[in-house]
Amino acid sequence: MVEIKDFMFTPMTLTVAVGTTVTWKFDDSTQHTVTADDNSFASSPMSNGQTFTHTFSAAGTVAYHCSIHPEMTGTITVK
Template sequence: MKSILLNARGARRRVWLSRIAIAAAGMLTLTLPALSNAADADTVHIEHFTFSPATLTVRAGTRVTWTNRDDEPHTVTSSGNPRAFASGALDTDGTFAFTFDKPGTYPYYCAIHPHMTGVIVVK
């Protein structure tokens, strides 16, 4: 009789633990997209002839990466004089990265399509 009670308790405990494991896996699944969005916090996408986001605010020391998702080449060219950065032409899926060490406002544009503009604000 005692072994039957112990087996029943063990079975209930296994069911309870499996439910906790399923709940934890579900929470992890919901959390992973948020973590991947955090990785995108320092990324600018070039698509549909725009920089997205058009204005990005980062902390000093942040490395910002631009990725061209258009079928046309684009550049990431600092508007400042002297130029703080210039990527050269980026083909589809091409990337350019620059580390912003000093606080300030850094406007930029595409030298091929000058109507495309963006700003990096460094705090």
């Protein structure tokens, strides 16, 4: 689970096993997105209380950001 609050992804870096479904929980006063830098997944703009999930089926490191606030970044490492 990654929480999106105060314009930050927490934790910013997360390591999961192949096949893990990661949930992002939106808990902020403004909308954000979860958008992979390589566009392998992307949410629409989501509001407080919503969630987005993505299943990571291949090993590797995926950087992501918020398309509305590009300074918000995070990384998922899949092993």
